[in-house]
Amino acid sequence: MTAPAPPTIEPPAAADPRTAEGPGRGGRTGRLLESLSRTPGQLRVALAVAVLACVLVALVGFRAGTDQSDSVDAARNGADRSVALQEVRADLVTADATAANAFLVGGLEPTAQREDYDTRIEDAAAGLAGLARTGTVEDAGRIGEVSADLTEYTGLVEQARANNRQGFPVGSAYLDSASTLLREEMLPMLDELGDDASARTDARFDDTATALLLLALCLLGLLALVAVQVWLARRTHRVLNVGLATATAIVLITGVLGTALLASVRGTAVDVRSGPYTSATALAAAESAANGAKSSASLGLIKRGSGEEIEVQVDASLDEAFDALSEADASSTASGLADDLQAWSDEHDEIRALDADGEWEAAVAAAVDDAPGASNDLFDQYVSGTEEAIVAEAETVDSELVSAADRAGVGAWGLLIGGLVGAVAAWRGLHQRIEEYR
């Protein structure tokens, strides 16, 4: 093989024995077959294959990148929504715990607790309104029901207050009705919404993997380019077609870089899901569960001396809270929070012991005490610590996923541009060859 081989070595016509029978075929198909049987025709096909391969890489890569970017965005929205739902739940349970605890104090509730209750209810109402705006129609319907129940709930608590201020025992029955409404209607509905939201979020997180599968299609493009090159090298006896080689290199490099980028996005999504996202929802669940325990603890004291039965609920809620905290263990703050909750739990055990010994007044005094180190103060520490941690985790989820979506977007455009530049290079390389036959 002597290079460079002049193109005249293979004359444009009659080199292929098959052309002999060509004219007999006639018609369009015949002409097409005839042109394919000659080198320029075959080169045109090769050109088309190479360009299409590059365009395929460009389009599939772009699609994979934007898909992944969309999935990451959707996962972020879903995660936000799951956390927001958990926060509404926590607000409601906290409001209930505050109302029940304030009730223990007597006719005139402490201003600070009243304000805390009001803030919680406002936050929950605002949270529900936000969730109703952004969710599905079905979600909006269910959130509407919770909002309607919330109006009834606050009405019952107001009636409990009004009666309590006058010293009427029916006040405690109103409070009981309010808590029952919360526990039996509102929380199950919110839990349902939360389950749906987290299932959807999980699905979006899963979607971030399918983009990578799509990217595997780009390999086909790369293989086609290589095949064209091998064919060309054999046919023209030239080792390298610069244009085609450049195209292959560009496609290979952008493909590798794009895949690496999208894989890193997927990695971020996986990490966020198992890390800050799981922590945020677990922490919010821990906040709800602990407040449930506190509500039950107050209710246990309101029932004076018969609190042992309710104690089962306190224990169950505390177990739930500790479990949730251990789920959130990835964050360093969780163990500190578990200590805070344990401190309250220990204090609560002492209060229960007082009530069981008939020292009800002392038990109530301890349960409503908010001096530093006392029951309410310990609990507030736990709750504010948990809320700070939730906010921090939610912010991490947000910023990590925003940057991941951005990277997926960069990957998308990179693959598109790389593929198109590759297509141009391939076209130029082969077009030059075809020109040599004119």
Place this chain on the structure above:
Amino acid sequence: MDVARTSLPVADAACTDATASYAPDGPLPAPDDLPDGSTMAEIRERGSLVVGVSADTLLMGARNPFTGDVEGFDIDVLHAVSEAIFGDPDRLVLKVITSGERIEVLESDEVDLVARAFTVTCDRWEQIAFSSVYYDAGQKLLVPTDSTATSFDDLDGARVCAPEGTTTLASLDDHPGVVPVPATTHTQCLVLFQQGKVDAITGDDTILAGFARQDPYAKVVGEPLSEEPYGVGVRQDEVDLVRFVNAVLEQVREDGRWQDSYDKWLGDLGEATPPEPTYGREP
């Protein structure tokens, strides 16, 4: 048939009069002179009298939200028993129970006594024991102030609330015209009434008087639909404690404490005198 015939009269013979309790064993002993080995001595040894009460039945047993104390006509009876055992009326450990729990807390040994608008009946005598009657309540109706109803006959188709697990709820079966609505506590009935979810509440006049005091748009009406004699619930095997409580009640009736307590809590229901005790039951 024969078995049924013979067993029924026997049961009846054991309880022809639900209000008949065990007679006191002589005059009330001093707190430091309680019979050795008696249930009272045991309680004194322990240091407190554990009692099942209501904390939300205004006038009978209700927590005063301003003082935190549970107070009322039922509670006064228990203070008198505490005074007799310890020489101190305030040695009570109160356990707040619902009316449905009154028998089980005695049977499970959680409390020594139950004073919670507790009607003495032959059925209940089969599970627990009662002191002599310390108040004769009667089942009446609570209706809105603008209602003209005075009896169940006027409440055809109306929703009437009564607490679960009470004779009151069972009594609604005798009035097929009304729709019975059970609630966990009597006070929950008042919530339902104020929310317009029931049209009337039935219950003992003592309890209804407490409701009327909490709601200016409610009134207690009618002649007593049934007699509801209140006794202190005691564990079935603690006959000595029943006799002791009866001796305390004798004193309370005689020395004016009963009258003072009645006037303080239930005076709205009109003049009343202490019910005469009946005895004659033997273990």
